[in-house]
Amino acid sequence: MRIVSLVPHATELLFALGLGDQVVAVTHECDHPPQAQELPTVTRDRLPAGLSPGEIDAAVRASTQEGEAIYTLDEELLRELEPDLIVTQELCPVCAVSFDEVEGIAKELPSCPKVLALDPKTFGETMGDIRTVAQATDSKRAALDLVERQRRRVDAVKIAVKDAPRRTVVAIEWFDPVYIAGHWTPQLIELAGGVDLLGFAGEHSEVVTWEQVTAAQPDVIVCMPCGYDAYQSLEQAQPFREQLAATGADTIVAVDAAAYFSRPGPRLVDGLELLAHVLHPTCVREAPGVALPVLDGAPA
Incomplete structure (x- = not known):
């Protein structure tokens, strides 16, 4: 399977499930694990560098109100990569390329990739995303192992x-x-x-x-x-x-x-x-x- 990740937390999850060798591209913000930084990037930031927090907030608000994304997607590279699966999100317009844009582009790609949106709002839902990605990538055994390890660590904190x-x-x-x-x-x-x-x-x-x-x-x-x-x-x-x-x-x-x-x-x-x-x-x-x-x- 050829996977493109359009959000950093999805990239981290894919590698945690042992799927790093199937990831063919990531975003310009994907910096973990280190291997992800060696992959092609299919996005870039539209906001100018060096903005203050107040300026970033104002720019994001303006873009959101106008229905414009703050990231640009490299459609040509995405087409060349011929992905089978694109993992993105809808939760936050600051965190990724617009879901509607991704979905629209995916429909035009010859590889007809599936688009999977991860939109957790709670800690439990972030754990559920492990299973969601596992089902889409046939990695259920790795998911069970990851969930078990995460649960053990959470339980250790609760006990402490x-x-x-x-x-x-x-x-x-x-x-x-x-x-x-x-x-x-x-x-x-x-x-x-x-x-x-x-x-x-x-x-x-x-x-x-x-x-x-x-x-x-x-x-x-x-x-x-x-x-x-x-x-x-x-x-x-x-x-x-x-x-x-x-x-x-x-x-x-x-x-x-x-x-x-x-x-x-x-x-x-x-x-x-x-x-x-x-x-x-x-x-x-x-x-x-x-x-x-x-x-x-x-x-x-």
């Missing part, structure tokens, strides 16, 4: 934090304007031994004010601006140090959102382990990645 006091959390997914993380993130916080004060599981991320963040009185603020790594997240948080400090939170950290939270792929479980370490470091002493203190201190 079950007697720990719940810590209240606000997860910031963007800074200008301030977005509170929704979808699967509130569930990850709960599984990690926390209580999400502002986000709602399965719902879209929402814009809030700094007054709302302060009024929530969180114990912990996790800065996870969508698409950025931990050090970039720390940089994004710096202009808002005063607002963050005013919340009174005793723990304010920046994490790798691109790897562990923004993409609903297998590494969400890594994100769960990282959150559990941030919230309860004596219960979960080690975790993937780092949590960088925003105000002072050393990485957790």
Whole structure:
């Protein structure tokens, strides 16, 4: 089977299922696993480089309102690749080429590829996507193995934090304007031994004010601006140090959102382990990645 992945979390899942040798192209944002970076890319970003978070938000809003995609799909290369399966998503216009555009192009390709959209809104649905991809690629045995390994890790976190006091959390997914993380993130916080004060599981991320963040009185603020790594997240948080400090939170950290939270792929479980370490470091002493203190201190 010849597979084209048009969304990074699908690429990660395909490789996790042992299907990397069948993936013939990915997006310009697919950077995990490292082997994915060696494949041809069939997309490019229409937004100019160097935009600030506020400018990115404004540009995305304008494009969405006008019905324009922020990514361009290389139709000629896609035709040359003759894919049997194209994996994409419909959930977020910021994350991939428009589904309608992909579907329309696919109908015109000589290879008549199947188009599979992965649109999880909850942590459970991200696990369900493993089975969905497995059914489309005849990799059910690998899927069962992956699901079992993911479940064991989730259960280990739940056991580790079950007697720990719940810590209240606000997860910031963007800074200008301030977005509170929704979808699967509130569930990850709960599984990690926390209580999400502002986000709602399965719902879209929402814009809030700094007054709302302060009024929530969180114990912990996790800065996870969508698409950025931990050090970039720390940089994004710096202009808002005063607002963050005013919340009174005793723990304010920046994490790798691109790897562990923004993409609903297998590494969400890594994100769960990282959150559990941030919230309860004596219960979960080690975790993937780092949590960088925003105000002072050393990485957790």
